[in-house]
Amino acid sequence: MLSAALVSLALVSGAFARAIKPRAVCADGTTVSNAACCAFIPVRDDLINDIFEGTCGENAHSTVRIAFHDAIGWSDFSDKGGGADGSMIAFGDIELAFEANAGIDEIVEDLQPFALAHGISFGDVIQFGSSVALSLCPGAPLVQTFVGRANATEPAVDGTVPDPFNPVDMILARMLDAGFQPEEVIALLASHTIAAQDEIEPAIERSPFDSTPALFDNQVFLEVLLQGTAFPGNGSHEGEVESPLPGEFRLQSDRDLARDPRTACTWQSFALDHDTMAQKFSAAMTKLSLLGQFQDQLVDCTEIIPQAPPSSRSQAFFPAGKTFDDLELTACDNAFPTTLLTQEGTTTSVARVPPQ
Ligand code: HEM
Numbered sequence: 001m002l003s004a005a006l007v008s009l010a011l012v013s014g015a016f017a018r019a020i021k022p023r024a025v026c027a028d029g030t031t032v033s034n035a036a037c038c039a040f041i042p043v044r045d046d047l048i049n050d051i052f053e054g055t056c057g058e059n060a061h062s063t064v065r066i067a068f069h070d071a072i073g074w075s076d077f078s079d080k081g082g083g084a085d086g087s088m089i090a091f092g093d094i095e096l097a098f099e100a101n102a103g104i105d106e107i108v109e110d111l112q113p114f115a116l117a118h119g120i121s122f123g124d125v126i127q128f129g130s131s132v133a134l135s136l137c138p139g140a141p142l143v144q145t146f147v148g149r150a151n152a153t154e155p156a157v158d159g160t161v162p163d164p165f166n167p168v169d170m171i172l173a174r175m176l177d178a179g180f181q182p183e184e185v186i187a188l189l190a191s192h193t194i195a196a197q198d199e200i201e202p203a204i205e206r207s208p209f210d211s212t213p214a215l216f217d218n219q220v221f222l223e224v225l226l227q228g229t230a231f232p233g234n235g236s237h238e239g240e241v242e243s244p245l246p247g248e249f250r251l252q253s254d255r256d257l258a259r260d261p262r263t264a265c266t267w268q269s270f271a272l273d274h275d276t277m278a279q280k281f282s283a284a285m286t287k288l289s290l291l292g293q294f295q296d297q298l299v300d301c302t303e304i305i306p307q308a309p310p311s312s313r314s315q316a317f318f319p320a321g322k323t324f325d326d327l328e329l330t331a332c333d334n335a336f337p338t339t340l341l342t343q344e345g346t347t348t349s350v351a352r353v354p355p356q
Contacts, residue, residue, distance in 0.1 A: 030304065037301035040128060040147055043118050044304055047132045051110050056137035056214045058206065058356040061194050062107035067130035067289065068188065069101055070123070073156020074291040075177045081156025083292020084149065086122025089115070091155035100161035102199040123149030127289040131305045134285075137194050139274065139311025140216035141282035146289065146298035164200065164251040168260045171253060178291065180284070186257065186266040187280035188288065193220040196353040197249045206352040207249040211319055213353050215311045216278070221271035222316040222340070224250060224258045225327045244326070245319055247350035264330035271316050272337070318342040 025031050026038035052060045070088040073081030073095070081087055088095050088104065089112050096105045115125035124147045134140040160178075162171040175185045194213055198205040210220035229244045243250035258267045270277035290298075317340060318326070324338045 032301070032303060034299045034301070036148065036299045037304050040120075040301050041304055043120060043125075043128065044132050044306075046114070046118070047129055048136065051114060051129070052133055052136055053356060054136065056133075056140075056194055056216070058196070058353050059107060059110065060133035060136050061196065061213070061353070062104070063111070063126070063129045063133040064191050064194065066104055066107050066111070067126050067285070068191070069104055069161050070126050070156075071288045071291045072162075072175075072178055073160045074179075075160075076179050077177060079157075080160050080177075081292075082152050082154060084123055084127050084289050085152040085292055086115075086124070086126055086149065087152035087155050088126070089122035090152040094155040098158045098161065100159075100163055120147070121149050121151045123152065123293075128301070130285070130289070131302075134216065135306040135308045137214065137216040138309045139278065139313075140194075140308040141278040142302065142305055142307050143282050143289075144286040144300065144302045145305050146286075146293070146295065147301050148298040149293060162253065164253040166253065168253075168256050168263070171257070172262065179287070182262050183266045183280070184284045184287070186263050186270065187277070187284040189254065189257065190216070190218070190220070190270065190277050190281040192251070192254060193217060195220075197251070200251075201249070204247075204249065204352075206355065207247055208350060208353055209249060209251065209254065211245060211248060211350045212313070215313065216308065217311045217313045218270055218272075218274045218277050218316050219313070220254070221258075221267055221277070223248065223319065224254045225268065225271060225329065226322055227326050227328050228255065244322075245350050246347070247352065259328060259330060261330065265332035265334075268329065268332055268336055269334065272334075274311070274314055274316075316340060319347065320345045321347040 023031055023033055024035035024038060026041055028041055030041060032038060048054060066088060071084035073087060074083035089108050092108050095101055111125050115122050128145055128147055131143045131145040134143060162174050172182055192209045193216055196206045196208040196213055210223050212219045226244050228242050257263045320343045323342055329336050
């Protein structure tokens with residue numbers, strides 16, 4: 001009887017010991033759950049100061065973009081690459097030549113020497129870097145962030161990154177092949193609220209996808225729903241229907257996903273609910289960052305990622321001169337309200353994202 005009690009006590013205390021994680025105190029005095037996270041504190045600080053220059057600007061945006069392009073080199077069904085493994089940097093001579101990766105070379109030029117100098121893997125600098133980048137964008141959620149990826153052993157194959165001129169069918173099929181449902185694709189596209197283009201129309205480089213590219217608000221979901229106008233430039237895509245806001249660039253894929261029956265209701269719901277958008281984005285980003293990785297072999301260092309400040313805008317608004325009547329809506333279970341406010345003043349051109 002006594003020995004049975006001792007055995008069960010030992011079992012209980014064993015389970016208890018496992019439940020209490022070992023804690024470590026880092027050189028700067030921060031207490032962390034796993035000592036491996038201490039090495040990432042200076043990595044975090046140097047990313048913020050040296051690469052992102054303390055802002056949700058071009059380099060922070062590009063780091064979130066490379067987090068996608070690197071990780072999506074993955075398939076649940078066939079060998080398309082190692083997922084979130086840093087192959088975009090390790091095999092940059094191959095992957096940076098893929099058309100869909102145009103422009104990624106610039107952030108690779110920053111992150112490659114940075115990772116080598118800090119002794120961390122390319123997969124970690126990309127995915128940890130993306131979470132740190134988001135922490136500079138007001139309104140962004142905290143993303144559960146793991147470190148400890150090994151360096152890539154093979155490049156991803158060409159064609160894993162969706163192209164903005166692909167039909168919706170093709171984009172959704174590619175994303176499903178990597179494990180993402182249509183709702184998760186739209187959640188990931190919240191990233192386009194901190195985004196601009198350089199490569200599709202180089203003449204208007206750094207033209208943003210919404211009017212507030214330094215905020216992780218839900219403005220992109222509303223503005224892409226506005227009825228478009230003919231593309232004003234003389235580039236190769238002349239004649240396409242584009243953003244009606246001067247200076248703003250609309251991707252064909254965003255426009256189509258916002259109107260496709262499979263995705264339009266999720267898209268519209270995010271235009272109305274920043275918090276749900278941010279929470280679903282966060283979950284999808286963690287999933288993305290673990291493609292090709294075994295979570296139990298990595299270390300969760302989320303506790304050293306700063307929480308982004310709240311956005312000054314909690315609700316999407318119509319840019320000056322636009323109203324509910326300018327929206328192209330799909331009929332969904334939740335009717336789109338007519339109550340969103342219009343920004344005061346007259347229409348002004350959306351400013352380009354400053355270069356870094
Ligand atoms: C559905 C598929 C997607 C397509 C077709 C697409 C396409 C594009 C294109 C064409 C650009 C402009 C690149 C340039 O010209 O410089 C861009 C920018 C960007 N994309 Fe996507 N994207 C997709 C999904 C995603 C996802 C899932 C993420 C992140 C989770 C993401 C994050 C970004 C960011 C942050 C930028 C801005 C980069 C910068 O301003 O430097 N995109 N995307």
